[in-house]
Amino acid sequence: MSLVGTILRNSFGRPKGLLGKIGGRILARTNRKCAAWVVDLLGAEPGERAIEIGFGPGVGLELLASAAPSAKIAGADVSEEMLRQAAARNKAAIENGQIELRLASVENLPFPDQSFDKALSINSLQIWPDPAAGLREVWRVMKPDGRLAFAFTPQSGRGREGLVSIFADSGFSEVRILEGEDGFCVLATKNRSPETCARDKSN
Template sequence: MSVTRSIFLRAFGRPRGFLGRLGGVIMARTNADCGAWVTELLEIEPGDNVLEVGFGPGVVIQRLVKLVSVGRVAGIDASQEMVEQARTRNRAAIQHGHVELRLGSVERLPFDDASFDKALAINSMQVWPDAAAGLREIRRVIKPGGRIALGFTRYSGQPREGVVEKLVTAGFTNARLVETDEWFCILAAKPD
């Protein structure tokens, strides 16, 4: 692994230590607007149960809390540093039982089958150890008819090509690409 890739992963992929804390500050700024756009595309409703995979410093979780007034918001992240930052940022919602943030892997989600109406990931899939397994796990925890959105900034390193096909291979339907000059998102649904 190159030194540059190692630094990138320590700051943004699986943040830890000083670089991880710095990466969290940067991600809070760079992912917030893309996350807002993706939540609009996903059409989050007040009663939805929503999962964010790779929530980073928790800025999108913060937005979801405002949109989901009677449902619940849950998240999983592989970085202890990001779990701590997100828990600090969302302390009140966690204390009120509205948000649950866990340390863990997308390949082994600690949630029951058909637990969520919607799931999203912002700038995260490109660092999952096994994207195909992660997408299958997300499909497992989404309710029939539920929706998924994978959003990426132009700095994510994730190519547009092939993401729609990965979702279809994982069992999602109606997969489509939506893009702007700054971001792109793949939306799909779990069959009924």
């Protein structure tokens, strides 16, 4: 990996060290408007359980907890630095049991099958080692008819090409891309299985 690539990865991809601390502060500011949009699109209801994949500095968690104060919210991220920043930002909600944070990769989410009604992610999927495997794991922890919203800002570097197919092949349906002021968002619903999708494609 080039020096520039290493700097970007340590600042924004999988933040760590001093660069991660700085990158987290930048992400908290630049992603807030998009996070608010995604939380509004997702519309978490009282009593539901939601998960954010790659929660970064915890802005999305903060906004979701505020929008749905009776919802239970979990977060998974591979960065220890982001875990620290998100924990500090959401200290009260963690202490009262509304938010639970885990240091974990999307390929190995530490939650039982069918745990969540809603899932969200902002500028995360493009850095997953295996997006298809990650989405299958997200599918596993979501309840039937659960809804997800994955957003991408221009800074993510991720284009729209192939996204609908990736989500559809991972067991999600009603997949569509919604355009926003600060990027775009993939909306989808869980009501099939990846195995069913594979059989459908082979017939």
